[in-house]
Amino acid sequence: MRWMNNIFEVINDAKSIAIAGHIRPDGDCLGSVTGLASYIKDNYPDKNVEIFLENVPERFADLAMVDKIVTDYPRRDPFDVFISLDCADMSRFEQAKEYFENAALTVNIDHHISNNSYAKVNHVLADSSSTAEVLFNLMDEDKISYETARSLYTGIIHDTGVFKHSSTSPVTMNVAGKLMAKGLDVSSIIDDSFYRKTYTQNQILGRCLLESMLVLDGKVVVSALSRKMMAFYGATSEDLDGIIDQLRVTKGVEVAILIHETGEQIYKVSMRSNGKINVNTICSYFGGGGHVRASGCMMSGSLHDVINNLTEHIEKQIKEIGGETCITE
Ligand SMILES: [Mn+2]
Incomplete structure (x- = not known):
């Protein structure tokens, strides 16, 4: 593991x-x-930066450099530096893997506790709220433009649920304050990128809440979305953001589970904990992972079995702790 103090250290020699x-x-x-990307473009204009990402959700379409994002992966000369952001393991950037493997230097900047340090330089700070917060601390404050600040602020509000998740620290607030001082209209950033919902999104949210069920004496709330239901509303997986957070604040609930059918008996599972149950342990068991209070995994089989398998693990943790907590922070 090698940490750095400034992003300059890994990009300085790179073209x-x-x-x-x-x-x-x-x-x-x-x-x-x-x-x-905008920080490098602003301060190191002689460097050639290329950004690779899947399709960008519409709510983020006006961020800096979004129009420069490349969604296909043509064969090309090796990069001097490959930087992965917010990726706990290499499967998270599957399509860009070839660029990673051929790059002269690989850098992994992240905040996931499950990150397996797959690069040459691994700057992983699991107690940071977001990768955006980690990045801020690798930049020179006076070199951060309004546009860079807007991007980083957006990153922080999304991973902290607008400063309310447990990952929000005094450092997070301090960073957010410094970004705000760049002149950001934070109210409209928060409303437009975080709270704004389409009619479809509100309908799907309502349906999930309506059909949710309480299990394990009300300690767990589960809601499942079939492909049929998604098709009925014309919804995509992007339309599901925020549903799990509403489930999590159900009174008496320790763990919220949202199950989304993505193929024939294949499900994407999201889990959120209110602090006693370590959902990273559970999701890691099933081949996924994330954070102690927010994790996900893919599962297959009948919906009934998926729910049973998950709740079995939660029940086991509840028995072990006897009212205490499985999370050591
Ligand atoms: Mn993140």
Whole structure:
């Protein structure tokens, strides 16, 4: 493991730089990728920066450099530096893997506790709220432009649920304050990129809440979305953002589970904990991972079995702790 103090250390000698984020990019991924790209463009204009990412959700379409994102992966000369952002493992940037393997230097900047340090330089700070927060601390404050600040601020509000998740620290607030001082209209950034929902999104949210069920004496709330239901509303996976957070604040609930059918008996599972249950342990068991309070994994089989398998693990943790907590922070 090698940590750095400034992004300058890994890009200084590079002429060509690739930046990649993860599949199904979220706010932190987009904010980090565009924030770093615009920082390099502003301050090191002689460097050639290319950014590789899947399709960008519409709510992030006005971030800096979004129009420079490349969604296909043509064969090309090796990059001097490949930087992955917000990616806990290499499968998260599957399509850019060839660039990673051929790059002269690989850099992994992240905040996932499950990150397996797959690059040459691994700057992984698991107690940071977001990759955007990690990046801010690798930049010179006076070199951060309004546009870079807007990207990083967007990243932070998305991974902290607008400063309310447990990952929000005094450092996070301090960083957000410094970004705000660049002149950001934070109210409209928060509304437009975080709270704004389409009619479809609100309908799907309502349906998930309506059909949710409480299990394990009300300690777990589960909601499942079939492909049929998604098709009925014309919804995509992007339309599901935020649903799990609403489930999590159900009174008495320790763990919220959102199950989304993506193929024949194949499900994407998202889990959120209110602090006693370590959902990273559970999702890691099933081949996924994330954070102690927010994790995900893919599962297959009948929906009934998927729910049973997950709740079995939660029940086991509840028994072990006897009212205490499985999370050591
Ligand atoms: Mn993140």
